[in-house]
Structure formats: structure tokens, C-alpha cells
Amino acid sequence: MQDRHTGAIGVGVVGLGRAFMLMLADLENDPRFNLVAACDTRSSARESFSSQYAAPTYSTVKALADDPYVEVVYIASPHQLHKDHAIAALAAGKHVLIEKPIAIDLASSRAIIDAAVGSKGNVIVGPSHSFDPQIEACLQIIKSGKYGSLRMIRTNYYTDFMYRPRRPEELRTEEGGGVVFSQAAHQVDVVRLLAGGQTAQVYAHTGAWDRKRPSEGAYTALLKFENGISANLFYSGFAHYDTDEEFQWMSELGIKKDPAQYGAARRLLQTIDDKTEQRLKNLRAFGPDINSQSPAGNEHFGGLVLTFDQADIRVTPQALYIYEDEQIRTEPVLPAIAGRRGVLNALWALVKDGVSPVQDGRWGHATLEVCRGILTSGKSGDVQIMCEQVPVPGYPDVK
Amino acid sequence: MQDRHTGAIGVGVVGLGRAFMLMLADLENDPRFNLVAACDTRSSARESFSSQYAAPTYSTVKALADDPYVEVVYIASPHQLHKDHAIAALAAGKHVLIEKPIAIDLASSRAIIDAAVGSKGNVIVGPSHSFDPQIEACLQIIKSGKYGSLRMIRTNYYTDFMYRPRRPEELRTEEGGGVVFSQAAHQVDVVRLLAGGQTAQVYAHTGAWDRKRPSEGAYTALLKFENGISANLFYSGFAHYDTDEEFQWMSELGIKKDPAQYGAARRLLQTIDDKTEQRLKNLRAFGPDINSQSPAGNEHFGGLVLTFDQADIRVTPQALYIYEDEQIRTEPVLPAIAGRRGVLNALWALVKDGVSPVQDGRWGHATLEVCRGILTSGKSGDVQIMCEQVPVPGYPDVK
Known part of the structure; x- marks a missing residue:
């Protein structure tokens, strides 16, 4: 067993799957x-983990959370198990x-x-693409007021998305299951962060058109925020067109795609x-046959354009294209390969400073x-009226 | 005066303006x-017209419509005058x-x-961009059922749009005034034609953010059709970004833009x-100083992507990019410089065969x-419920 007490933050993982x-x-x-x-739950994954990290595995989240070397419980189990797993970790006073x-x-x-309120532990929900550096760069521009109001x-x-290998419940x-829980969670997180967080109204169309893959695979939505900002969201996980084409075939995960693989998932x-x-x-989960690719650029979540009073910004994983009154400026996104940093x-x-990000439990x-x-x-x-929204701290008033 | 009786269709123009x-x-x-x-109303325009076409000008639409050489009255006057002008032309039994x-x-x-019902004349509302050849090509693909349902x-x-020279009422x-009447009219026409015509629900956000140009300059809308098809519309006439960039700087009118002119309208x-x-x-209207440019490609109305069961189609003025199950096919749009053909x-x-296009009075x-x-x-x-919609003849059932 490795020396687990290294000064680094000890992470206990719940769910050695795709996430x-x-x-x-x-x-x-x-x-x-x-x-x-x-x-x-998979013994092969537990054994691989143990041998690779010289670290124990546990059969319950409670036991894992009680391990004194575990400072953060990383809950990467299926969506519907998050509640029980998070409550168990928070009950042990751990961050999740x-x-x-x-x-x-x-x-x-x-x-x-509620469990976090009574615990020493706090909650972060992520990584969603709202943590991507180009989104942070946009938020800084919004807060600066440089181009007026967004x-x-x-x-x-x-x-x-709908044609990748799936478990039945997905x-x-x-x-x-479906793209609303898995994918809108990204898109909504990004949009809420950029618009100040407090969604007032939601109106949407959803589509579940493939009987063999029966969940919602596409949606389009308009979000109106308390401050008047409007957001237009579109997602198709049934698509043949691939937005990554617009970003020099850089995938959501910052990995270069081979255009010759066109149509591979359906085939x-x-x-x-x-x-x-x-x-x-399962092959996409953790196990003895790990096969991971190195990222070549920033992660992203598709096309994104922001309309300000005095500029539009077209956001790509490589750069912000800022269309000002007089000129088009290009700002590289740094770091260029941020991963999940x-x-x-x-x-x-x-953990170290007790500072919580915007993306805490209430945000999620x-x-x-x-x-x-x-x-x-x-x-x-x-139209759905939202009642449980929270603001982005320091977000400027819209004039 | 020219020989006005040439076998060609005689067109009488009401409004020698920008349209x-x-x-x-x-x-x-x-x-x-x-x-x-x-x-x-402008005498300079009337004089230019008379001398250029050796043709009479009239001070009322009634008088123009009563001219026996006028077979079609082309009503290009400001929006709010269309009714009186169309009714006068139809009362004279002329097509409009x-x-x-x-x-x-x-x-x-x-x-x-109502005026058309009691008249020998019929109504066409156009040209909207629903007459563009790439839209007709898409409609043929939809009707073929080749890729399943749209x-x-x-x-x-x-x-x-909002920063081009305008009359006060615009x-x-x-x-x-504003972009909804002038520009949504295009976008909605295109989308209705492709979706079968019968809009069921409309939900939208509109924006009027520039006090100096106080009408709605931007909107975004979701349209749900009776057959379940969903349409996502976005328009900003306050923009700095220019969608024409995506089409090799081909403008809405099929004229090549000079990227060096960036920001010229605001400046x-x-x-x-x-x-x-x-x-x-007025300089953009008809008069002695006409300064028109020749088109270099097809007209268009911005970005357009269609999602079918078995393909996505990305529509440009130059080509349809058809993302099929197995390959991406490119179909050139023909004719390549269709203008308002x-x-x-x-x-x-x-006029010649008594065949009315989809875009008749009820459609408009x-x-x-x-x-x-x-x-x-x-x-x-x-959400607004639509009650006066009409179908596209021959539009296939959505399965």
C-alpha cells in the first residue's frame, strides 16, 4: 500500500465508470x-483500482467515507444513486x-x-463545462462591463450521444436517461453562469423519435432570466451533423476526432x-483495459455566441472571437489544454481555503x-416558472 | 413612349423605394x-421612372391599376399602406x-x-427568402421522404439591420418598424414552408435595447407545428457578428461583401x-443616382440546419451539405445566381396559367x-396559440 498521507488531498471515488x-x-x-x-459494484474495476493505486476499495460509500485518508468523496455513480451516496459522505463530514x-x-x-447544511462537508457539482476556461474568460468580460450588458x-x-453504447437505464x-439530464445539465450550467444564474422562465420542445432509443434525444429551449437576458439552447443527440466540425474536429473532451470515423457510432x-x-x-469504464487518449485542446460544449450591447463574442475552445464596434479581436483561450483543471x-x-465555487449544491x-x-x-x-434559482455572486446589473 | 404591349406581363409598381x-x-x-x-410620392423617382422606362406614372394606385397595360400591380410601398393599395388593385381586377x-x-x-375573393386578381406575397432555390431544394427532399421525417x-x-439608414417609422x-415585421417575415416564411405551414404554438423573447433605435431589433422564438416539427429561430439586427461570414461573405442579396467594410453601418x-x-x-431607393451591384451568388437568410430522422442538412446559398448515415454529400444549389427568379x-x-404559389394572401x-x-x-x-394557419399542399405526414 502506498503512503496515502502525502499532503495532497485524498480522493475517494464512488463509481469507477465512464464519468x-x-x-x-x-x-x-x-x-x-x-x-x-x-x-x-464491479469486482474487476475494484481489483484494477487496488493494484494500480495501492489503495483500498470498499463495498459501501459509508465505509469509504469513514476512511480517514478520504478528504473528498467524488461521486461518479449513476445519477439516481447520487442522493444516497452524497448523504452518506456528508454524514461522515467529508466534502463531496x-x-x-x-x-x-x-x-x-x-x-x-439539507445534508450539507448539517455537515462539515460541502458540495461541488461538476465538472460541467461551466468550468471550461473559455466560459470563465467570458464571465470575466461580462463582469468587466467592457461591452455593456449581455x-x-x-x-x-x-x-x-444517443448512439453511443448505453446501459438500459440511460x-x-x-x-x-436521455440528453436532458446528461447534456442539458452542461448547457444550462454554462448559460446560467453567463446570464447571472437566476432563470425566471423555461419553455422547451423535446424529441424522442427513435423507438429503439426511446428517451429524449433532442431538445430546444428558451430561457429567460430575471435580469432580462435571453438564452437559446439547442441540442440534438440524434444528429448526423457534428458541431465539432466547426472547431477543427476538437471533441467535447478536447480530443482530436478523425473525420474518417464519420458515422461510426450508428454503424x-x-x-x-x-x-x-x-x-x-463497460469498456468505456475503468478496468484492466484502460485506453485513454490525451487531450490536444480545451474541452467545450458546442457552439456559443454571446450578444452584448457593444459586441458579439463567438466562443470556441481555441479562442474568443470578439466582434467589437470597430474591429474583430481574437483572444486565445488559456490554458489551451485545461482538461478538468x-x-x-x-x-x-x-478543501484548503474553505472557498466554495458558484457550482455548489444549491447551484446544481x-x-x-x-x-x-x-x-x-x-x-x-x-412555460415553466422557476422558483429555486440562485445568483452568480458579483454578477453585474443589466441596464 | 415605348410599345407597352409586347406579350410580356405588364407590371405596375407602387412604391419606388428600397424594396x-x-x-x-x-x-x-x-x-x-x-x-x-x-x-x-417622390416626384424625382417618378420622373426617373418615366424617362428610363418611357412609361406613365400615376398619382393614385387606382389610376395605375386602371391602366389596361398593367396586368400585375407590384406593391412595394411601406408595410402600413399595403392594405389600401392591394384593395385598390384587386378592385380593378388585377393580380397583386x-x-x-x-x-x-x-x-x-x-x-x-376578402378583396381577392371578390376579384379576378390573386395575391402573391413575396419575394421572401422562401422563394430561394435552396429552400425549394430542401422542400423537395422533405417531400421525397428520403431521410424520413423532418x-x-x-x-x-x-x-x-438596425443600423442601416432608416425612415423614422421603420x-x-x-x-x-423593427426586425419582427421586416425580418421575421422572411424567417417565418422559410420555416413554415419547410415544416408544412401549420404553426400551432409560438413562444418568443424580443429585445429593444438601443434607445436611439427604439424598436425590437432582435428576437428568438420557438415554433411548434401541428405535425410536431419544432423550429428554433434567432435574429439579431443589433449584431456585430455577421452570419454572412459563414457563407464566404455572400450577403442576403447574393452580393459579395468586403470584410474590410466591417462596422461601416455603425460608423x-x-x-x-x-x-x-x-x-x-432615399439614396437606397429608386432615383436618378441608382447604384446597384450585380449578385455573385444566391440570396439567403442566414444559418439553417434541418434535422431529419436519417440526416441533417446544413443549408448554404452555395450548397446543401447532407449528413447522411454513412457519408456527407454535397449538393450544389442551382441555379447558382437565382436572384428573385x-x-x-x-x-x-x-398570370399565364392561373396557378397560385403557396405564398398567397392566406399564407402571408x-x-x-x-x-x-x-x-x-x-x-x-x-405561449401564443395560432388559429389562422394554412398548410403546404402535398406536405408529407410526419411519422
């Missing part, structure tokens, strides 16, 4: 963090980093918030049965309220 | 049409081509429809007073209902 895989490289490469324990969405129903996210946000993403809305699905799909999904910085600040709850508003509005055709 | 200017080259170059009469929007209130468009449409346009909503406005703005607006073909078919009325729905929803925050 953890996407954090793994950054956690490993960041000397501020140590992987000191894990919990998973919860993968988005915080939960799939508002009662669960409220329960997590008025409108337009964001869109075309992906093959295609059942009531269990947290693969047509040749396999449900059991093989499960196996492929944003959320890890936030986690460090929370408010984002979930908007996501659920998208689903409800899509079904009912009505 | 007429945009039709002029195509009317002149099309041997099927003859400019045989005009009516305008009315610039979009058909009117600015539904009582007026209803009055035009599900979602996303369209957007960033322009400096900046007063109640008189038909100009800052140096001139209201009176000079009027004069500049679409609406002129429709006018010819109406239905588009106006949606535009007014955008304004009302933007003000009230409520």
Missing part, C-alpha cells in the same frame, strides 16, 4: 490530489464532488443540500446485440430545476 | 416582364404581388384576402444627423399571425 474515466487523467496528473480509495446532474429529481437534490446567448450542439427518462450499433452494447459500455482548482480552494439544484423544466415544458407545451 | 430597388435588376433582365407604370409582410395587423391582411429546424441570422413598432450613423439619415435612406416564376405561373396572413405572435409572446411571456 470517472473522464476525470482520471487529470486527477492522476495533478500532484494536489491522491486517489486513496474507491467503491464500485458530485458529477452532474446533482440528481434526477428535486426532492433528492434538496436532501443533498443581452442574448445562443448555444447549440449536434452529437451522436435510455429511460424516469431513471435519468457499430447496427452490428451488435444488447449484451454486446453493455460490454462496450477548473473543477480541480475549485475543489482545492474548497437550480440547474436541475431548469432541466426538469425543459422536460415538463416539452411534454405540456407550457 | 423595388431589390427587385429591379431581375425585373429588367427578365423578358417575361415589362415595367409599364409606377406610382410614388405584395412585398412581405402582407400587412402589419391581421385585420388588414384579412381585408386583402423533426427540427434551426435558423439564425446576425446582421446590422424604428416604430406600431407602424411596422456612418455616428457621423450623421437624422436628416442626413433620411437622405441616405423564384417569385417571378410564381408570378408568371399565376398566416405568416403575419406568427410574426405578431412573436411580438405578443415577447411582451407577455406567454
Whole structure:
């Protein structure tokens, strides 16, 4: 067993699945963090973890949270388990980093918030793409007031999300499946951060058009904020077009895509049965056959344009293109390969300095309220009024 | 005076302003049409017209419509005058081509429809960009069913519309000013044509942020159609970003833009007073100092992506990019420099064969209902239910 007491923050992982895989490289490469324990239902994943990190694995979250070397419990289990896992970790007085969405129903996210109130631990919900450095750069510009008030946000993403290998519950809305819980959670987080956080109204259309993949695979929504800012959201996880094309084939995860792989996800699905799909999904999780690619650029979440009084900003993972009154300025996004550094910085600040980021439990709850508003509005055709929103500290008044 | 009886269709023009200017080259170059009469309040415009076309001008629309050589009355007067002008032309039994929007209130468009019922003349509302050849090509693909059902449409346009020289009423909503009447009329026409015509619900945000240009200069709207198709519309006429950049700087009118002219509209406005703005607006109208540029490609109305079950289509003025299951196909848009040929073909078919295009009076009325729905929803925050919509003939069922 390694020396688990290194001065770095000890992270205990709950759920060695796909989400953890996407954090793994950054956690490993960041000397501020140590992987000191894990919990998973798959014995192969537990064994791989143990041998790779010389660290114990536990069969319950409570046992993991009681490990004195665990300072942060990273909850990367399926959405519908977040509540129980977060409450167990908070009961042990540990900080928790919860993968988005915080939960799939508002009662669960409220329960997590309540558990944090009575705990020494705090909650961060992330990493969503609201932690990407280009979003932080935009927020700084908004706060500077340099271009007057922000008025409108337009964001869109075309992906093959619905045709990647999935567990059955990932295609059942009531269990947290479909793109609204998984993907709108990103888009709403980004948009709320840029617009000041306090969504007033949500109106949306949702689409579940593929009977073989029966959950909502696409949505489009208009969000109106208390300060009057308007946001236009579009997501299709049924898409053939791939927005990454607009970013020199840089993927959501900052990994270069090979355009020759066009259509691969659909092609693969047509040749396999449900059991093989499960196996492929597991291959994307942590285990003995890890196969991770290094990022070549920043993560992102599709097209994003901000409309200010005195400028428009077109946001890409590589640069901000700022269309001013007199000229177009290009600002490179730095760092250029940030990975998940944003959320890890936030986690460090929370544990070491007691400073919480915007994206805490209440924030995640408010984002979930908007996501659920998208689903409800899509079904009912009505405008949904939001009641549990929280502001971005220091956000300027819209004039 | 020229021989006005040439076998070509005699066109009498009401309003020698900016709209007429945009039709002029195509009317002149099309041997099927003859400019045989005009009516305008500006004597300089009347004199130029008379001397250039050896054709009479009239002081009233009634007198123009009574000219036996006038077979079609082309109503290119300000929006709020369309009703009286169309009714006068229809009373004389003449066909009318009315610039979009058909009117600015539904009582007026209803009055035009009623006048057509009792007349030998019929109504075409156009040219909107729904007559552009790339839109016709998309409609043929939709009707073919080749890619299954159309599900979602996303369209957007960033322009400096609000900063071009304007007459005062073009900046007063109640008189038909702002981008909803002038520009949504295009976007809604395009989207309705592609989605089957029958809008069920409209929800929108509108923005009027510049006190010096006080009408709505931006909007974003979600349209739900009776057949379930969803459309996402975005327009900013306050923009610094210019969507034409995405189309190799091909403008809405198919004219190549010089990127070095970036910001020119705003710069100009800052140096001139209201009176000079009027004069500049008039310079864009018909008169002795005509200064027209030849198109280099097709007209368009900004970004447009169609999401089908089995493909996405990204529409540009140059080509359709069709993202199929297995490959990306490129279909050139033909003709490549169509100008306003679409609406002129429709006018010819109406006059010679009695065949009306989709874009008749009832269609224009239905588009106006949606535009007014955008304004009302933007003000009230409520979903607007549409009641006066008409279908696209031959549009396939959505499965």
C-alpha cells in the first residue's frame, strides 16, 4: 500500500465508470490530489483500482467515507444513486464532488443540500463545462462591463450521444436517461453562469423519435432570466451533423476526432446485440483495459455566441472571437489544454481555503430545476416558472 | 413612349423605394416582364421612372391599376399602406404581388384576402427568402421522404439591420418598424414552408435595447407545428457578428461583401444627423443616382440546419451539405445566381396559367399571425396559440 498521507488531498471515488474515466487523467496528473480509495459494484474495476493505486476499495460509500485518508468523496455513480451516496459522505463530514446532474429529481437534490447544511462537508457539482476556461474568460468580460450588458446567448450542439453504447437505464427518462439530464445539465450550467444564474422562465420542445432509443434525444429551449437576458439552447443527440466540425474536429473532451470515423457510432450499433452494447459500455469504464487518449485542446460544449450591447463574442475552445464596434479581436483561450483543471482548482480552494465555487449544491439544484423544466415544458407545451434559482455572486446589473 | 404591349406581363409598381430597388435588376433582365407604370410620392423617382422606362406614372394606385397595360400591380410601398393599395388593385381586377409582410395587423391582411375573393386578381406575397432555390431544394427532399421525417429546424441570422439608414417609422413598432415585421417575415416564411405551414404554438423573447433605435431589433422564438416539427429561430439586427461570414461573405442579396467594410453601418450613423439619415435612406431607393451591384451568388437568410430522422442538412446559398448515415454529400444549389427568379416564376405561373404559389394572401396572413405572435409572446411571456394557419399542399405526414 502506498503512503496515502502525502499532503495532497485524498480522493475517494464512488463509481469507477465512464464519468470517472473522464476525470482520471487529470486527477492522476495533478500532484494536489491522491486517489486513496474507491467503491464500485464491479469486482474487476475494484481489483484494477487496488493494484494500480495501492489503495483500498470498499463495498459501501459509508465505509469509504469513514476512511480517514478520504478528504473528498467524488461521486461518479449513476445519477439516481447520487442522493444516497452524497448523504452518506456528508454524514461522515467529508466534502463531496458530485458529477452532474446533482440528481434526477428535486426532492433528492434538496436532501443533498439539507445534508450539507448539517455537515462539515460541502458540495461541488461538476465538472460541467461551466468550468471550461473559455466560459470563465467570458464571465470575466461580462463582469468587466467592457461591452455593456449581455443581452442574448445562443448555444447549440449536434452529437451522436444517443448512439453511443448505453446501459438500459440511460435510455429511460424516469431513471435519468436521455440528453436532458446528461447534456442539458452542461448547457444550462454554462448559460446560467453567463446570464447571472437566476432563470425566471423555461419553455422547451423535446424529441424522442427513435423507438429503439426511446428517451429524449433532442431538445430546444428558451430561457429567460430575471435580469432580462435571453438564452437559446439547442441540442440534438440524434444528429448526423457534428458541431465539432466547426472547431477543427476538437471533441467535447478536447480530443482530436478523425473525420474518417464519420458515422461510426450508428454503424457499430447496427452490428451488435444488447449484451454486446453493455460490454462496450463497460469498456468505456475503468478496468484492466484502460485506453485513454490525451487531450490536444480545451474541452467545450458546442457552439456559443454571446450578444452584448457593444459586441458579439463567438466562443470556441481555441479562442474568443470578439466582434467589437470597430474591429474583430481574437483572444486565445488559456490554458489551451485545461482538461478538468477548473473543477480541480475549485475543489482545492474548497478543501484548503474553505472557498466554495458558484457550482455548489444549491447551484446544481437550480440547474436541475431548469432541466426538469425543459422536460415538463416539452411534454405540456407550457412555460415553466422557476422558483429555486440562485445568483452568480458579483454578477453585474443589466441596464 | 415605348410599345407597352409586347406579350410580356405588364407590371405596375407602387412604391419606388428600397424594396423595388431589390427587385429591379431581375425585373429588367427578365423578358417575361415589362415595367409599364409606377406610382410614388417622390416626384424625382417618378420622373426617373418615366424617362428610363418611357412609361406613365400615376398619382393614385387606382389610376395605375386602371391602366389596361398593367396586368400585375407590384406593391412595394411601406408595410402600413399595403392594405389600401392591394384593395385598390384587386378592385380593378388585377393580380397583386405584395412585398412581405402582407400587412402589419391581421385585420388588414384579412381585408386583402376578402378583396381577392371578390376579384379576378390573386395575391402573391413575396419575394421572401422562401422563394430561394435552396429552400425549394430542401422542400423537395422533405417531400421525397428520403431521410424520413423532418423533426427540427434551426435558423439564425446576425446582421446590422438596425443600423442601416432608416425612415423614422421603420424604428416604430406600431407602424411596422423593427426586425419582427421586416425580418421575421422572411424567417417565418422559410420555416413554415419547410415544416408544412401549420404553426400551432409560438413562444418568443424580443429585445429593444438601443434607445436611439427604439424598436425590437432582435428576437428568438420557438415554433411548434401541428405535425410536431419544432423550429428554433434567432435574429439579431443589433449584431456585430455577421452570419454572412459563414457563407464566404455572400450577403442576403447574393452580393459579395468586403470584410474590410466591417462596422461601416455603425460608423456612418455616428457621423450623421437624422436628416442626413433620411437622405441616405432615399439614396437606397429608386432615383436618378441608382447604384446597384450585380449578385455573385444566391440570396439567403442566414444559418439553417434541418434535422431529419436519417440526416441533417446544413443549408448554404452555395450548397446543401447532407449528413447522411454513412457519408456527407454535397449538393450544389442551382441555379447558382437565382436572384428573385423564384417569385417571378410564381408570378408568371399565376398570370399565364392561373396557378397560385403557396405564398398567397392566406399564407402571408398566416405568416403575419406568427410574426405578431412573436411580438405578443415577447411582451407577455406567454405561449401564443395560432388559429389562422394554412398548410403546404402535398406536405408529407410526419411519422
